[in-house]
Each structure stands twice: as C-alpha cells, then as structure tokens.
Amino acid sequence: MKLLIIVLTFFVGFTAAANEPQKHYGYFKFSKGQIGEACPDLKEGQTLTYSIKSNKLVKFNFHYHQDDEVIYPVENHETKEIKKTFTAPIDQTYCLMWTGLEDDSAVEMEYFIQ
Numbered sequence: 012m013k014l015l016i017i018v019l020t021f022f023v024g025f026t027a028a029a030n031e032p033q034k035h036y037g038y039f040k041f042s043k044g045q046i047g048e049a050c051p052d053l054k055e056g057q058t059l060t061y062s063i064k065s066n067k068l069v070k071f072n073f074h075y076h077q078d079d080e081v082i083y084p085v086e087n088h089e090t091k092e093i094k095k096t097f098t099a100p101i102d103q104t105y106c107l108m109w110t111g112l113e114d115d116s117a118v119e120m121e122y123f124i125q
Contacts, residue, residue: 037120041111050106051124053099061107061122062094069118070110075103 039047053059063071071093073085084097089112099105109118 033124039118042114043111045111048108058098060096064119065091067113067116075105
C-alpha cells in the first residue's frame with residue numbers, strides 16, 4: 012500500500028497543469044545526526060506551502076544557495092512541527108532541511124507548489 016501511495020504522489024506531481032498546485036509527500040525515518048532534505052525548484056513568484064511534523068525534536072531550516080552564500084528564510088531551530096508559506100523572490104532551488112536530534116525519529120513532510 013505504501014508503494015502505491017508513493018507512485019500516485021509522484022504521478023500527480025508531474026501531471027498537474029501549470030496553474031494547479033503540485034502536491035508532494037514524504038515520510039522519513041532516521042537516526043541522530045542524519046540529515047533529510049527536499050529541494051523543489053521554484054520560479055519567481057511561485058508559492059511553496061510546506062509542513063513538517065516529527066515524532067521527536069528535529070533541527071529544521073529552509074534555505075537556498077546564491078553564489079557562495081546560503082540564505083535562510085527560516086533559520087536553524089528545533090521543532091516538532093512547522094507550517095509556512097513562502098513566495099520565491101527569484102528562480103531557484105529551495106531546500107527544506109532537517110537533522111535528527113535523537114534516534115528513531117520520523118518526519119512527515121508535505122509541500123504544495125502553486
């Protein structure tokens with residue numbers, strides 16, 4: 012059943028019309044010190060609405076790279092849950108990133124691009 016959900020999510024994300032929201036899901040299990048990252052490409056003016064839920068505290072940030080600089084619209088902080096909307100100021104790859112602070116951590120992540 013999990014495989015089917017992943018395949019359907021992948022299919023929906025790539026078949027949506029340009030003006031319809033593209034929805035993406037992920038479920039990740041990891042240990043202390045391991046890093047997870049989802050990095051969608053956004054065009055200037057597109058909005059990214061994202062949520063992260065974890066069973067344990069994780070260190071989370073939202074960033075992008077511009078030349079040699081890393082820019083953090085959301086700085087590193089510890090959280091179990093976050094939901095935000097971001098409008099891309101430039102065409103860029105933007106990254107949702109989390110780091111496990113404890114073993115047996117699990118993160119549910121979803122985001123919509125519109």
